[in-house]
Amino acid sequence: MEANKRAMQVQRYTLGFGVMGSTVSGLQRVSIVALGAHLVMSGEFSAGMLVAFVAYADQFAQKAGALIDKIVEFRMLSLHAERIADVALAEPEQNVVSTNSGRKLNARIRLNNIGFRYSQSEPWIIRKVTLEVNDGESVAIIGPSGFGKSTLARLMVGLLEPTEGCVEIDGVDIRSFGLAGYRELLGVVMQDDSLFAGTIADNISFFDAAARIEPIVEAASMAGIHRDVSALPMGYESLVGDMGAALSGGQQQRLLLARAFYKKPKILILDEATSHLDTDTEHVINRHVGSLKATRIIFAHRKETIASADRVVDLTSFVRTESFDQDVGPSPQHDEGAQSLA
Template identity: 45%
Template structure:
């Protein structure tokens, strides 16, 4: 292969940096990012997503090769047996379990180091590897024009709280109170020194009581100030949680549908929960770090004033502690990252099992699902055990180090007292200052490590915050504005990614105001995909959708959706009453309209037969209702919005012919534009016109 230069000197890292995937199908991007980082092109998943499109269907080896070549890698796909891995240029990407990609970084003594973007770093044996490796490997070699750059889109802490009201004032108050607390703590050791050196010798009891009263005052100030500071921290923490949580949720709900479809619910919940450790650091840890840093300097100065020898010993031990802590940082970060990922997977599986309880019971698969959850749970537990082992190992080293420090200080300090270089009171005071210095130094170092560990939570949150929201548009278009309801589709094409075939291509049709159109075609022709585009839930690759001659993108998705209502195949009801669901939890429910819409959807009589009528609770996502009842409530919900255009995707599939006819006649009387996807003959015949998606200007269907 002449395309690359084997002799080209790249400064390589000794280890691959682990990158865990966020989406279900982006293992190829994560693997490519890990290999690129190994050769000096530092790139994160956010940047990779902007460069390369990967759908929820996953990626092929062909698309992986294409993406690697875009990053200026020479690629070579190989079919080989694991016995020949010693001939591979590492790190290499392996095809895994026929549905996944991993990075192989090292082969040594029947041990293989695998970086799995779904699990983490693993050491596996030849036997384990042979069971999962499919026989396909991809070598990546940098070309001459390969760039060693940093291409990352990192989220900064200040970006989360830059707009939080009252943050600076509260932090200033906490900082001031913390300084007062620490100054009181610095004064209290002097009581020990004066008591031992002056009062014991002079036997002045009155002076002892006077000093005790004075230092008690300082202690009272310290306790009161600490109590006040705690209340401010509680207020700040709750205030920040509300503001930041609301801002992140608002941004989360503005993300496009495909973002949600490519992630597990448990993983999204886990990422959202990362705001809490960040909040705790900002409201408490950050201020404590500033105060501790100041107190460390003051304590160190005081210790040197008492004894240079003892102070040097203490400073040396703290320096060793900082070095040990930095050594343990990387394994601790990796272990915590793997633990968070494993817990998210276990949580997703648990939620999925609860949601599908009816189906699982119907197929008698309880034992199988329990076994699968147990596998995820054991994996999460093992990740936690690895994290605890790293932490236990570090604490053992630290305990030994600090215990040795105290022994040395007592020995050397006693010798200094014997040699009259320190008084007994000064030694007691020094020991207290030493303890304060050690505690504050350890806390300060831990806060620094905690700050670095925040990067892990920021990376998880960045998947939400740095994702691009939908285009809401700038045109002012209210629901009350006069809209005819004409839909025009011009040269509409869609594919899930550039490496996949078109679902449909160059679709053209026009739906006049008030017309009822049924979209038909064979399964897989793209009917539901087209409906999602008409709803504004998916963006086409090319072409446009017009509402009364106005481009939907110009109008803006939010404004466009105010003019339409839809009932999809997988629509859900939310926790609340039937009336609330029909009105979709409107601030002011128009009960007359609720009843009218329910009657049009032929569900009013069913509701009135229920014990609580319209106040009946629907249960978890409508679990207490039959399929037909649920569909009719969803139709009533859509009608309540008073749309100009009604989009129905198999919205009456659970209804009998008589009920369906009643619903269709009621909707027809509204004289609004109706677009339906259906397979049933009765539904199709009720339409004014039929559009066969497989035949209209669609070369991909032939």
């Protein structure tokens, strides 16, 4: 977030100085030509003197402008240094290494009285959410935009740390289990995921040096992208461009799904992962997702995706705005508001 703010600040300064420089340069040239024309008409300058004067003035303006640009670039070095510092000096992620030495855990996820807000002065995004997803179960979590679905997905993945409560896998806090080991069990597609410069095969296997083509093709077929890839001249060796620029939005989304399927995860978390797809393709992918022997947690708006789940949980049964419940929040009720699909 801070790095993005610094980048926007640099762009604003660069644009502002560019406009100022162009304006001053234009006014200076108009003034010189007007003054020279006046001196020629009054007989104080000859035409040759005017040409020489304008040429010397242009050289002076160019050198002065270059000097000012270097001064501005030097002053902006501090902004670039702060952008780098946001990354280089960021605190290392905590609870990465496992401290759990017990039994092999099942893929059962429990949100235990979860609450999250970005700071003490900010309102609660979600609060007192208690929900359990059994091993191998498929659950769709629904709710209006802005009700914290993506935030809840990030909490489940371990990208955000809860302000209150904890996320458990088979009764063990994921921070005790170890985030690195926990994420090895996950296949995740978030709304803001992106592809990387490289081939289609590299992006599906996530640049796995030991990747084989058979699992890559299998994952692509499950995501409904194999036919599109096969039609390309270089197939799976085709480059996706900068952040997937060579592909359509739907193709990018299916490649991200293929990346998640490639891991053969025990827990699959999808946050609006089929929002750019047509109904037929979405139906095929939902059928493949339903056939996985994994715990599936799907955040969705579209009826077709919601209908593919074993159980539906409405997030509005947990979430309340600060104006209604600032101090206490909603009472934790396990699976309250959950709806079973007939």
